[in-house]
Amino acid sequence: EPCGPHPVGALDLLTGPASDNGGGVLARLFYPALAAPGAGHPYTEPEYVRGLLAFSNWGSWLSAFLCWGFGRLRLNCAWQAEPLRPAQPLPVIIFSHGLGAQRHIYSSLCLELASRGFLVAAVEHRDGSASMSFDVVDGQRRWLPMEAGQLNDFPRRHAQARWRAGECLQLTEAVLALGRGQPPVANRLPEELGGCPDSLLASFRGLIDPNRVHLMGHSFGAATALTTLATTPEAVYKTCSLLDIWMHPVDPEHYNNVKIPVLFLSNEIFHWEANAQRVQAVLDAIESEEMKANLSIRGANHAAQTDAGLYLSAWLSRRIGLADSLHPCDAVLLTARICLAFIARHEGRVDLTEEDRVLLRGEHPDCFPGVKFKPNGGRIGARE
Numbered sequence: 001e002p003c004g005p006h007p008v009g010a011l012d013l014l015t016g017p018a019s020d021n022g023g024g025v026l027a028r029l030f031y032p033a034l035a036a037p038g039a040g041h042p043y044t045e046p047e048y049v050r051g052l053l054a055f056s057n058w059g060s061w062l063s064a065f066l067c068w069g070f071g072r073l074r075l076n077c078a079w080q081a082e083p084l085r086p087a088q089p090l091p092v093i094i095f096s097h098g099l100g101a102q103r104h105i106y107s108s109l110c111l112e113l114a115s116r117g118f119l120v121a122a123v124e125h126r127d128g129s130a131s132m133s134f135d136v137v138d139g140q141r142r143w144l145p146m147e148a149g150q151l152n153d154f155p156r157r158h159a160q161a162r163w164r165a166g167e168c169l170q171l172t173e174a175v176l177a178l179g180r181g182q183p184p185v186a187n188r189l190p191e192e193l194g195g196c197p198d199s200l201l202a203s204f205r206g207l208i209d210p211n212r213v214h215l216m217g218h219s220f221g222a223a224t225a226l227t228t229l230a231t232t233p234e235a236v237y238k239t240c241s242l243l244d245i246w247m248h249p250v251d252p253e254h255y256n257n258v259k260i261p262v263l264f265l266s267n268e269i270f271h272w273e274a275n276a277q278r279v280q281a282v283l284d285a286i287e288s289e290e291m292k293a294n295l296s297i298r299g300a301n302h303a304a305q306t307d308a309g310l311y312l313s314a315w316l317s318r319r320i321g322l323a324d325s326l327h328p329c330d331a332v333l334l335t336a337r338i339c340l341a342f343i344a345r346h347e348g349r350v351d352l353t354e355e356d357r358v359l360l361r362g363e364h365p366d367c368f369p370g371v372k373f374k375p376n377g378g379r380i381g382a383r384e
Contacts, residue, residue, distance in 0.1 A: 004115025009033030009081035014189035018126035020163040030114035033081035040074030051132025055100035091212035098219030112336040127163040157249035165228040179208025218243040230254035247278035261346040267300035271373035299326035
């Protein structure tokens, strides 16, 4: 359950077919809503569960059980609810998911951010890096499973990062068009497949602040966000929050192209030496100390920003590696608080609390400045 003052609504938006040259984008929007969550909304679908199983190399014999289990999960949101009409237009966060993830796997974090007054647009990348996605052809879904590939294949991963960056920009343009009301944004996802009516999209007119658009991503999504910054005009985004970034897909030529404030927020248990050195190279290229922050969350592993640790009890999640010593709920809330404090500081807001400042200095008991790594360690690093 999100802790912010606003109930959260959500909807799925499809603007067109998958294409690396601007065909369309698939996303889930989370936003402050007028209605209470009620019974919520189904968390996922069997095809997505099977995609996760294939990505995780878990046996297919688990499929029926996990499809049943995931089918019982509900999103704590008011599905397709009317948006709240606040006194000031809503700031926006464009969120990019990690390798093998999907648009709903960060729902707990997105719900928390939306409950604090943001419109969060979580893109589902259709470049073959999501464990499952889809196109709509002749009114029917055509499923797009994950494409096989080596982690250390730089040309492929960088090409995916560029495709994904294009999707982030397409989604940004679609959200800003919603706020302007022109050109009208049509949902290409039919209502019988979970799409919302165009009248609901029209209700966002006047609600979006085009000067407060922020980027955020996790793992490969963080690499995508950094690539987006390097290939997009400076005026589009206000800040960028990179959660446990996987640096391998990022072209080193982009390290010097960061012109807006950037937060590197890492988990204690993820980085390896080469990855940490690349993070430091980007930080070194940013001359202004005010434009960068480099923090880590103590007792958190790479899944801490996802919903993975919340599927089971905290004890069982720790036993099977979906979480570490920090409680999964605390990890999500701490991530949201740090990101929101960083955004508030660079929006020039004066309502930063002393607790916010403590967080940004890395002085919270569950945080520390910098990045911890093991030489040649890390599950991904060993294969890179």
